Amino acid sequence: MSRQRSMEAILASEYVSIGELTRLTGARYSTLKFYTEEGMLPFEQAEENLTRRYLRESTVELIFRIKRMKTDGLSIPQIKAALKEER
């Protein structure tokens, strides 16, 4: 089991884990897992059994955008469709 990284170390790194994203954005682990499974959050994974890595800056920005869209009254399928259209 690896040790939890300090916030300084997280903010300095290019890639972060899903647990670190919860610390950076305040979103729930289960929510981020759901967004990932639904294809809303892109990630990298070297092999099937290895941890998923997320690009820190773009993913954090994306999560805050999803939060804003949800606060504006969009449902999750609508947000998903909007993100898909942009890609």
Place this chain on the structure above:
Amino acid sequence: MADLKLAESFALIALNAQRSLELTIAKKAALRCMAAAVILELHLEGELRHPEAQRSLKQDRAGEPQDWTYRKAVIDPLANGKRELNRELLWWLHRASRLSKRKLVRFERSIADSLKERGLLEEIPHLLGCDLYFHSADVAIKEYRSDLEEYAKITEYLRADVLEDGRAAEQSVCLLWLLRESGCMHDLFSRNELEQVTAKMVNLMQSDPLAKVLYPFRIRRGLETAAKQLLQFKKHAVATQAGSGVNFLFPVLERSQAVFIDTEAMLSGPGTRLQDVLARLESKGHRVQVLRAGQVPLLKIDNLVYEAIPHAVYGRVPIHGVRLLPKHPV
């Protein structure tokens, strides 16, 4: 993700881990709520407001047999004449939640069959069948198991929609009410999250027109009412000046089991003990995932999470094994 309607999504949550052959109190409460879910599903689609659409429900529709069979099982006994056709949502909910036992069983079969056909629901030996006494007496009990992937998707969607800020979708508004009424709330949310869910429901009741109508309405009947009242009594009995505890915010109709599984050897180590437990569970057709090993392992059996606590039962000789205790939520 299969394109599921509200009643089907809720059925996958409510029927999961329920006995399939017997009509238990928990299952009866779940079925009443599933019937109410059919009404809500039609309401969301605007079907209840249009008499023509209601009439069409009474006729066989060739292209969509799966949808209409379970809907008909609820609507047919309720809408007998023209005067029923323009009733309010609450009238429909009230009637649907008071269907007779026979009609509930017919409805259960129709929705379960349609889900089974699509591979979303299956009948497996009940977890209680792994218990020392049931196993050695060769007693067969069956239970429903929802498709693991689909169950996770429905529940994770609801959690993401409800626990995060922002407006909840209409389907989530309905699911929250259905979970509260069927006593399934604790399957999905932890104690801390239940506080948030309560706040969200209060908020929705003030801002959402559907929640305003729906949330004050309670489904109560017969033994289920007695069971819920007992829980209410317990809530008041343990209340202090500081509060009554989040545990009692929502009544729970327990559907997980406390099962004792005997191990091959006495005083076996954690590794051997776990292997014995996994072997017994897998031999009975359960899907087990070890979430945490060690002295007290955490196991996800089908869709529910259990702690496997070392335990012994005493007869003429002590029998060593583990007691599976449900751990909420998933």
